[in-house]
Structure formats: C-alpha cells, structure tokens
Amino acid sequence: MNENFYKQRLSKLQSLLGSTGNDAIVVASAANLFYFTGVWIEAHERLLALVVRSSGETCLLAPDLHRGELADVGFDTVFWRDGEDASKLLAARLESCTNVAVDGAWSSRHLLGLMKHRPNVRWSDGAPLLGTLRQVKDERELELIRRSAETLNRVMSAFAPRIRAGRSESELLDELLELWKREGIRDLSFDPTVATGANGANPHHTPGDSVVREGDLIIIDTGGVLDRYCSDMTRTFCVGEPSEEQRAVYELVKEAHLAGIRAVRPGATLADVDRAARSVIEAGGYGAYFVHRTGHGLGIDVHEEPAVQADNDELIVPGMVFSIEPGVYLPGKFGVRIEDIVIVTENGCESVNAAVSKELTVLR
Ligand SMILES: [Mn+2]
Structure with a gap:
C-alpha cells in the first residue's frame, strides 16, 4: 500500500462517499479489493471485506488464514478465525454509520448477517460508486x-x-x-x-x-x-x-x-x-x-x-x-x-x- 495510486484510488472513493451521502462502503469482490490493495485473494465462502468510511478511516476484515498475504498491505486489519461471527466484527466497524453502500458483488449471506447486527442502517448498492471509479483507467x-x-x-x-x-x-x-x-x-x-x-x-x-x-x-x-x-x-x-x-x-x-x-x-x-x-x-x-x-x-x-x-x-x-x-x-x-x-x-x-x-x- 506504499504506492501512490492505491492512495489516490482510496481518496477518490472517500470523496465519492461524501458526495453521495454515504458514511461508509463495504468493498468485497476480489477484483475491487485488488483495485484498492494490490492483493488478490479468493476468500470463497469466508468473509473478506474492506470498510472505507467517508471520514477516511479504513479497516480490512480478513480470514486469519490469509494473514501472510496481507502482511504488507498497510491497512488496519482485523483477522477472524473459523467459528467466530465475522459479520459481528464487521458491524463493529460500522459504529455510528447511517448510510452504508455495499459492494454489489458481495455474497448476500454476508450482507444478511451484517444487516442483523445493524438493523438501523440504510443500505444501498455500492456497485455504481465502484463502477464509476474503476471505469476510468490510469x-x-x-x-x-x-x-x-x-x-x-x-x-x-x-x-x-x-x-x-x-x-x-x-x-x-x-x-x-x-x-x-x-x-x-x-x-x-x-x-x-x-x-x-x-x-x-x-x-x-x-x-x-x-x-x-x-x-x-x-x-x-x-x-x-x-x-x-x-x-x-x-x-x-x-x-x-x-x-x-x-x-x-x-x-x-x-x-x-x-x-x-x-x-x-x-x-x-x-x-x-x-x-x-x-x-x-x-x-x-x-x-x-x-x-x-x-x-x-x-x-x-x-x-x-x-x-x-x-x-x-x-x-x-x-x-x-x-x-x-x-x-x-x-x-x-x-x-x-x-x-x-x-x-x-x-x-x-x-x-x-x-x-x-x-x-x-x-x-x-
Ligand atoms: Mn466482449
């Protein structure tokens, strides 16, 4: 994450969140995570997500077995182990958020789990935000x-x-x-x-x-x-x-x-x-x-x-x-x-x- 273009992409995403009235976005597809981190991980059924808040805070929630691949990624990372409620850990990172955009390519079972822990959040499709960013290449x-x-x-x-x-x-x-x-x-x-x-x-x-x-x-x-x-x-x-x-x-x-x-x-x-x-x-x-x-x-x-x-x-x-x-x-x-x-x-x-x-x- 030491390279500038990743930082630029992230700050563009933050300003898009602000201009669309979102407090945070949950980024989750392998392609979208790669775009912001430079690391490609296929997490399959396990929950792997990057929370980006409009305030600038970021947190990566990742399965513990990917610890090695994420060692140099430069994000504040919370690792979870099989048996833990990962969506609860993710929900904790959305404290005080009202409007949250969600990666359109995220599995609905993870989203449903997260919604249970954050019943008062207004959720929206984050695909247009991410698409808008990614469609113009550097x-x-x-x-x-x-x-x-x-x-x-x-x-x-x-x-x-x-x-x-x-x-x-x-x-x-x-x-x-x-x-x-x-x-x-x-x-x-x-x-x-x-x-x-x-x-x-x-x-x-x-x-x-x-x-x-x-x-x-x-x-x-x-x-x-x-x-x-x-x-x-x-x-x-x-x-x-x-x-x-x-x-x-x-x-x-x-x-x-x-x-x-x-x-x-x-x-x-x-x-x-x-x-x-x-x-x-x-x-x-x-x-x-x-x-x-x-x-x-x-x-x-x-x-x-x-x-x-x-x-x-x-x-x-x-x-x-x-x-x-x-x-x-x-x-x-x-x-x-x-x-x-x-x-x-x-x-x-x-x-x-x-x-x-x-x-x-x-x-x-
Ligand atoms: Mn074609």
Whole structure:
C-alpha cells in the first residue's frame, strides 16, 4: 500500500462517499479489493471485506488464514478465525454509520448477517460508486490493458490458420487453449467461443462436436488475463468461399463495428456509440438480429462499467476502456460478430486489437 495510486484510488472513493451521502462502503469482490490493495485473494465462502468510511478511516476484515498475504498491505486489519461471527466484527466497524453502500458483488449471506447486527442502517448498492471509479483507467492500467491485448492479438493471429474444414469445435478449442498456454497465460477472461455454421447464431455457444464444413462462417471469441487485466476480442472467419448473404452480413457488421469506433470520443455518450453501430445494422435490414448491447467495459473484470447501450446517457471520458462488438445472429444459418477493445483518448479512441485484420478472411 506504499504506492501512490492505491492512495489516490482510496481518496477518490472517500470523496465519492461524501458526495453521495454515504458514511461508509463495504468493498468485497476480489477484483475491487485488488483495485484498492494490490492483493488478490479468493476468500470463497469466508468473509473478506474492506470498510472505507467517508471520514477516511479504513479497516480490512480478513480470514486469519490469509494473514501472510496481507502482511504488507498497510491497512488496519482485523483477522477472524473459523467459528467466530465475522459479520459481528464487521458491524463493529460500522459504529455510528447511517448510510452504508455495499459492494454489489458481495455474497448476500454476508450482507444478511451484517444487516442483523445493524438493523438501523440504510443500505444501498455500492456497485455504481465502484463502477464509476474503476471505469476510468490510469496510465498504469492502460499499459497493462495494452500488453494483455497484445498477447491476445498474437494468439488470435496464430490460431486463425489452424481453422479448417473437417476439424471439430472442441479440437479447435484445445488448440486455442494450447496457444494461450504457450504465451504463459493460464487464466482466461472467460470460456472461449468457437461457433461454426448455425452454432454462430447463438452468441454464447459452447464449443462441442460440431465439425467445420466448407462454406461455414466461424466465430472465435476469446480473451486472457495478464497481470490481472483482461483482454477480449472476437473475429469471424470464413472457411472456403462465402455465399452472397454471408459476405453481405459480414460487411454490414464490419461497417457497424467501424461506425461504433468512429463514434467514440470524449463528450459523446455511450448511447451515441450504441446508436452509431446499431443504426448501420438496422439500415441494412438486420436490426432484429442484433440482440445485445454494443459493448461492455473491461479491466480487472472482463465485464465491468461502462455498458455501451441505448439507455446509457453517461458521457465518454478519456481513459474509459470498452468493447465495440456488434453482431448479427441468423437462427439456423450463421452468425457474425466483430469485437475490439478501445481506449478512449483526448479526441477519439485507440483500438488495442487493430493489429488483427477485420477484412473477411477466407481460410482454406
Ligand atoms: Mn466482449
């Protein structure tokens, strides 16, 4: 905790607590705790939480078995042992608090225990507070996100030539996982999507026994975790010659993706970006088949704030990081999705996955 950026994050959180009328917040997810402490702990069912009060006081409540990992963390820490009522110890740290925000990712059983000990507190969802902080990245985070993306760019480039007719989705998945391992990456952002032919019409298809056939479009969506920061990219390839419809839909999604990227600049809203991408697909007559938001924030979590969607009127600011990933999904036929992660700059954005081509690639 000797490093300045952790202190800066904490003091930003304190002032957000003040400006939103909260006396304290309970921070609890592994990702949120990492953001404020630099230590990654999966506490599973045990209670691990950081209390931050608007007055500036902080206290970490942690299972005793994590004592070693937390030795240098620099917070006032209360360790508890199995058999103790950890929520009672936590409640003691919320003495005289009236309004308390709670990490949205905290387990409800811990919250329910805490509520029992503090019946007069008004509780609220702390996810918007934490999301607001984390959605604007500092230079150090941006560098980690770029490096994580460069690893993914190499993996995707090495993987594409291995896609051929006759290979099954699960065989291809194994090769993809092997390429990640070769880069030294063991944690993935999520289970990869390898979806060939009609399976591509399911945005989150799980790879199975389906075999790639000549004339299939195949969607590959993958990402890894490097130094705790995620990457995420989707490309759609064609195995053999595409049909007229496949080509037309591919070009439409590519245009939508590029229109989304062009719409990203400080001062525009996230809804503007969604509209820019969606209107291209609507104008092409496929609006009903673009069934999800245009994108999501990315950082320590693969899905975080901000959501790039129609109802998000929040202004875009430099340092935000999110995906632009329009798609068209035609049931029984095929799907197309193209996704890059972009970093918002002073006058537009930088795509961290631009090194991997978005032109329709025909694999043979
Ligand atoms: Mn994504």
